[in-house]
Amino acid sequence: MGILSGYNLTNNGNNLFSYDFSTDSSQIYGGPLGCKEVEPSIWGMAAGDANGDGDIDTQDKLIWETEAGTLGYKPSDFNMNEQVDNLDKDNSFIENMYLSSFIPK
Numbered sequence: 001m002g003i004l005s006g007y008n009l010t011n012n013g014n015n016l017f018s019y020d021f022s023t024d025s026s027q028i029y030g031g032p033l034g035c036k037e038v039e040p041s042i043w044g045m046a047a048g049d050a051n052g053d054g055d056i057d058t059q060d061k062l063i064w065e066t067e068a069g070t071l072g073y074k075p076s077d078f079n080m081n082e083q084v085d086n087l088d089k090d091n092s093f094i095e096n097m098y099l100s101s102f103i104p105k
């Protein structure tokens, strides 16, 4: 699920910008409602938005149900191990269900 920076980026010179989204949920626009703590004190994008509409909901589960048991980097291969299986559903979709992106539509 897409994310935006929570703060303006700073020009480090020569139009080079750097930004670390992972240090705190406030680094991400929408805070903890639009991102996920992927490891203790490390924040990132939430997996589970198979149709890319910015919401993790039952529509994404329908895609998972269609692709379950198949191989490849499919939209519902949420952990990106080239297999669509229960790990994708249980560890990504169910865990993140009802999160929404804060990127304006």
Ligand SMILES: [Ca+2]
Pocket (backbone or CB within 6 Å): 048, 049, 050, 051, 052, 053, 054, 055, 056, 057, 059, 060
């Ligand atoms: Ca979705």
Ligand SMILES: [Ca+2]
Pocket (backbone or CB within 6 Å): 076, 077, 078, 079, 080, 081, 082, 083, 084, 085, 087, 088
């Ligand atoms: Ca997978």
